[in-house]
Amino acid sequence: MYYILLIVGAALVNNFVLARFLGICPFMGVSKSIDTAVGMSMAVIFVMTLASFVTWLINFYLLVPFDLQYLQTIAFILVIAALVQLVEMIIQRVSPPLYQALGIYLPLITTNCAVLGVAILNIQLGYNLLDACIFAAGAALGFGLALVIFAGMREDFELNTIPEAFRGTPIALVTAGILSLAFMGFSGLVK
């Protein structure tokens, strides 16, 4: 039950994009079509879970013993970037189909703020290793959900007559705001 609540809390109540406002760049950039949004979501789920695992270890087995927590941000960025590069190489060799599916999105999100955000939140919220991984997977699911919903809405814009001043990014931002309000309806569901 605790883990279900953890996932629901991370995915819906405190949705990374719509409630915490992390990872807005890919949310705006890769949401023009549902296909690319799904590819991006898959890559985010993968990287966020992996990054949480590694950064948690780094924090508690390297930074804390040496009393260097103030280096958290830079150490995490360094480790996540290196890790994603490594994983990309391994996937390309071991599983070409998976490599094709994740495609360009994998290297794109190495230092995405949602990825770094989840790594830091794991530490701030005092999760243990398992909690951290599940929290990250839930958060990434929420990111993917928001991204796919938003991409679906943006696809429909193509067929609407939008006043000239709102065309393009302005209407996308307005829509993102309203979508965010809708997700506020989940607040209070999980503490």
Place this chain on the structure above:
Amino acid sequence: MISSILLLGGIGFLAALVLGISAVTFAVKMDPREQEVLDQLPGANCGACGYAGCAAFAHEITVNPEAEMACPAVNEKALEAISAVLGRSLGGSAPLIACIRCKGAPAETTNRYGYIGPKDCRAAQIVAGGPKGCQYGCLGLGTCEEVCPFEAIIMGEDGLPRVIESLCTGCGKCVSACPRGIIQLIPRTGNYWVGCVSKDTAKEMKPLCKVGCIKCGICGDVCPFDAITVSKTASAEIDQDKCQRCGLCVSACPTGVISALSVPRKVHIIAEKCKGCSICEQVCPAEAISGKVKEPYLVNEGKCIGCGLCIEKCPSDAIERIIS
């Protein structure tokens, strides 16, 4: 201070070491030919080949010895270069070009209602089948222009799209985008097409469009090669395999709906193959071929009408079609 430098430096060094080692151990052997093939492809990532972009197709054609040249947009020079890189001859499909099969500009046609929705043919088509009186004609909102990855289609001042022949690669993006299905791909070596796809009879068409195919059948009658089929319920169709580009149908058509590519087609005699039999000179209706017996004959391009009769009659396959 020292410990932080050591720690971060250590992590960085370790990461670099691991990445360096795995770059060697997990190296995926990329066929160097793949990059060379990719350099020759158009790079528009239009997807007409059926693969996810030019890189994916370059990979497929390099690793799979049975893969055919699926890129319709590749030009002859690039095709030769790719064949050379891969060491096998890639026939490829005959280069295609898009033609717009509607001549019903707004000035020539009537509308059923005023349309003020988004400027997109596909959207207009959803609204009660589009504003145009003729249910087969061009809606003129420029969706083909928008989807063309090579900027080869522009909307003319008359409100109809126009294909820029030198830029069109025959990728077919516009064909699938057009909700009316009036864009057709024809071989670049072809020359004529019927600028109408209406299934309306002449009587039904009269109030809707002044320039459509009225199914009179004259073109079918004048065609010496039996390449045009006409029926009461379909616009004339030119069979591009049978068509010999004589152009008789163009002048015979009473509504002027048969159109020609603007680049004329000519023939060329390959001097090494020509045995000087003089058959081509005799069959040429335009007196464009001349020469001495037993010496290579020559084509006067100014007179050649590109009908191709000589190609058919030549016993030594010495005549080829060229784009002038």
